[in-house]
Amino acid sequence: MSGGLTGTGHLARLILRRDRVRLPAWTLGLGGLIAASALAVPGFYDTPEKVAGYAATVGASPVSLLMSGRQTGIETIGGITANEISQVAQIGICLMVTFLVVRHTRAEEESGRAELLRSTVLGRHAAAVAALGYGVLAAVLVGLVTTGSMLGAELDASGSIVYGAGLALLGVCYSAIALVAAQLSTSARGALAIAGGAVTVGYLVRGLGAMQDNAAVWLSPFGWAQAMNSFGEERWWPAALLVVATAALLGVAAHLTTRRDFAGGFIHPRPGHPRASAALASPLGLATRLLRGRLIGWGVGLTLLAMVYGAVVPTVPDLLESNPDIADYIGAGSDAESAIVEAFLRYVLLFLAVIGTGYGVSAVLLVRTEEESKRVEHVLATRTSRTQWMGAVVVVAAVGSAVLAVLMGAGLAAGYVLGGGGADTALATVGHQLTYLPAVLVVVGFAAAVVGLAPRSPLLAWALALVSGLQVLLGQTLRLPDALQGLSPFWHLPGVPGSSIDPRPGAAELLLAVALVAVGLWAHRRRDLELT
Amino acid sequence: MTVIETRDLRKTFGSTTALDGLDLVVPQGQVHGFLGPNGSGKSTTVRILLGLLRADSGHVRLFGQDAWADATELHRRLAYVPGEVALWPNLTGGEIIDILARMRGGLDEARRRDLLDRFDLDPSKKSRTYSKGNRQKVAVVAAFASRAELFLLDEPTSGLDPLMEAEFQRCVHEVKAGGATVLLSSHILAEAEALSDRVSIIKHGRVVQSGSLTDLRHLTRTTVTAETAAPATSLTAMSGVHQPEFDDGRVTFDVDSDDLDEVIAALSRLGLRSLTAHPPTLEELFLRHYGEEIQVEAPTRGDGAR
Structure with missing residues (x-):
């Protein structure tokens, strides 16, 4: 296992070079969408009556709970803004890191390009660590844009920081989930399907838990990020859950990497039909x-x-x-x-x-x-x-x-x-x-x-x-x-x-x-x- | 009957001239080798024959019909193996063979089974998981499982191992025995040499040499190695002898075909102890047309004209 990380720096630079357009496009595109909403929402709720009306109607609606969870501070303009942007921001950041991480791990192995790289002085875990680091970078950038735009909209400062941090850590956690998915499947499509499924499950579990107001929200990374209570009674300890989960998933991914062959996986494609059906x-x-x-x-x-x-x-x-x-x-x-x-x-x-x-x-x-x-x-x-x-x-x-x-x-x-x-x-x-x-x-x-x-x-x-x-x-x-x-x-x-x-x-x-x-x-x- | 006929075919892509007045005639039942390095215009020619590209000017006929206007009708009679085989990643090899054969107008079931077996191809694997060689096999099996009259094969054996290449050559012999015509584009000279009745050498989008292998060889030199009782130094002065090398009583040289008789007679007078002579390989023919330029141009000429 010695030298398992050799060459990670080279690989990281290669990733940044290859994605010099893609990374800004994702972070500015998603960040811009979030920022536009964050800056626009306060304009719609410019009187205390409208703010109060939001909490009584949207804040209590089961559909809103299903889609955005239980946002604390919903009776403040900060909470309203967080509630309005969270659907796009949370799902967006999870999908972003999934695409980016799988692109630089399983997709590279599947295409055969990684083989060329692995024949150089490159540790077994370098690709995984470089890709995870890249996912973390993208998530942090989006988190920074989010916090920045919330501060720009003159929302509560500590709430803005906690919300942005929770969002970024959610992205970090799903980067690690995508990394594990990339070890399991032998195809990039399969890895995307597994990680995308994890996003869907996490999102729905949090939503259903919020609707019924029960502990199910604690089963989902989405719930952990929201439990940081931005714009309410803010607390940092749920962030530790996201960090620990990320570390544990990284350990799982590393373990799987050492157990599998290069280009191999744990889920093998089933054989298909040897003959075309009559419809074809x-x-x-x-x-x-x-x-x-x-x-x-x-x-x-x-x-x-x-x-x-x-x-x-x-x-x-x-x-x-x-x-x-x-x-x-x-x-x-x-x-x-x-x-x-x-x-x-x-x-x-x-x-x-x-x-x-x-x-x-x-x-x-x-x-x-x-x-x-x-x-x-x-x-x-x-x-x-x-x-x-x-x-x-x-x-x-x-x-x-x-x-x-x-x-x-x-x-x-x-x-x-x-x-x-x-x-x-x-x-x-x-x-x-x-x-x-x-x-x-x-x-x-x-x-x-x-x-x-x-x-x-x-x-x-x-x-x-x-x-x-x-x-x-x-x-x-x-x-x-x-x-x-x-x-x-x-x-x-x-x-x-x-x-x-x-x-x-x-x-x-x-x-x-x-x-x-x-x-x-x-x-x-x-x-x-x-x-x- | 003439199966393929092109006259003064021209095609440019932007500023690149891919074909510059290409003439090609292939009669029925012939296996025609179409030789040239990458970028010489082979694939462009094949795609024009298929009606996938339209010639800027010139005349293209297959079975006497226009390759562009009557493309669909013509395609019932031909099968094609592209040089770079791209397949639908989520379909299996077996499914793709069936689809192509059905869309071509019918599948010979016994032939399909036989070919899958001979090429050792697992038809139940998704084509995403196939190696380059296996993707090539899918296209080759799909082509030979049809009852086509014309086979357009564009570098069909790239990626096949020597055993499979031999199997491929058997397939070509079989369809030829059945009366089919084959256009075999290649830069693998041994393959063209083993299969072709006639060859055309293409350079910069035009055919620079065309004929049977015998014709072409006639234009070139034979390599002779001889051991003689008396030293053969006198050969150096004879016309038609090139690059003689002397080594311990043996001499090796190239001789122009027209001077062969005289030179051998001279050797015989020196007291022949052993003699080997071999006709020029296609490799040597090829190098005569491309030798100097390959060295000079290869690094700068891209694949643009493919």
Whole structure:
């Protein structure tokens, strides 16, 4: 075991050099998102009444407890800010360190690059320690940005420091969990799945524990970070739990490293099917198979998200009743309850539909990734024409988008019923979600046109999805001019529920989507494949 | 019947000229070696034949049809092994072989079983876990398990071990016996030499030499080693003799094919005790076209024209 850490410094420098863009992008991106919220929240709660209203409504709502846990000091502006940012900040930091650590451990081993490095003077544990140190660095940077932005918003200083420290230590702890996951699985995907699963479990255990106000929160690193009671009766000893857990996990990872072969693991990939199933006999079958995992992932995630939103909807009238100030704030009298519920539903439906375009665009971009990887050569060297191949991918993208719309509508309905809403309204939401499908398909069609016309600029395929997202999230707040909002296909559709359904804009958008796909297919057939 | 025919094929990628007037003709039933170092334009040619890239100018026909416009129809009749085999990491080798064969228009079940066995390939492993050689085997098995009339093989044996390479050569002989045409692009000369009826040597995107191996050898020199009773120093003065080396009564030299007869007669008059002569290997043919430039250009020429 002597010299197990030899070369860690070299490796650390290599990691920083390779990720000189990635590390700032993650820390500034996530940190910026947190900072923007931290600086904006105090503006929304600028009177003592509004602060008190938040504690009585959001602070006591089971959905908020599930998503953000029991935040102490919720009756202060500091506590409100922490409660508002914690969902994004905590999940974001955990996912960030998971991706970064796995990238520099198992992914390197899987690619064979680590083999080259290990043949030099490099200790057995150097890679693990360098990657963990890198995860710690990223987590600390995000923690510093968070504390800095909270201090910038003139929140309580010690609360800001405790919150940032708890967040950073949570990231440190999950870096170590990712490190263990990287020892267990022989593939980077497997390691990401294990570590991602640990994030989900930790988050849900803390949420359920907080909802029922029981000791389960002590089973989760998320609970430990929150037990530092930022903006309340602050205490540092729960931080020790995170540090001890990190050290213990590091020990486990080191032990596993010495017990396994290089590139080996403890979870072995099962053998697959020696024959292709009958469904895999066509371009459509292949495209379905290649996009299946992606669709399942999006489907599960969006259904859960829709359920959470659905569960919130029935509480909206209560929220207004308990606090007339909020009703005024939203701009409606107490007699307009149903109108407010409708407005809320409309926003949720629209929001989910826009998020769902992410699947469609990424699915269409399969055409591009298959080209880049040169795998498309195999397909197009058969009797499959380019139109058939790209057409198959677009069909899977479009049908998958429709499936997602149904799933999101159903999730919303299920959450609504579970939250105490009526079944009749619930059923209608499935149909309502589908009315946004034409705009989703325009976004998908736009991506197809980009893949055909500008194969070297795959990022451009996301442009319309981005524009739509900005319009939905910020269009009203920033009072963007109609000409700008009109770039979003979602802006032209009648907002349901609440307005009568006019089928004409939807029909026109369907035609536009078909035209965009046709342009993409035509251009794709005429150009060189991008194989270099 | 002519299976592959290109005339004055040109293709540029930005400022790089990949093909500069390439002419290539391969009749039916021929195994045609397509030789050149990395970056000489071999893969670009194959991809144009497949209709994956479009030639800037020139004429490309497969089975008398246009390689770009009729690509899909033509692909029913051909099989392709790329030089760099990328596979879908979460599909198994067996699944990929089936998919490609079905999309190509049919799978010969007995042939598939036979090939998996001969190439010792486990079809139930995810392709993520395959080594480079095993990925290559997947593509080779998928190609030879089809009943294609034309095989486009782009450096098909890179990564295969010598046993598998021998198996691959048997496969080529089998499809040739069945009347198929093969275009074998390679920089492994022994392979082309063992398999090819004719070879074309490509340099900077054009064919600089084409013919049967006999034709090409005729243009070059034979290496002779002889032991003679009397010293053979007089050879130095003879025309067509190059680089004679004398060592303890033995002489080794290269001789131009046209002067061979005269030189051997001269040796015979000196009292031959032993004589070995071998025709030039493809290696030597190759070096004649590339020798000087490989040394000068290899470090600066990238893979840009592949």
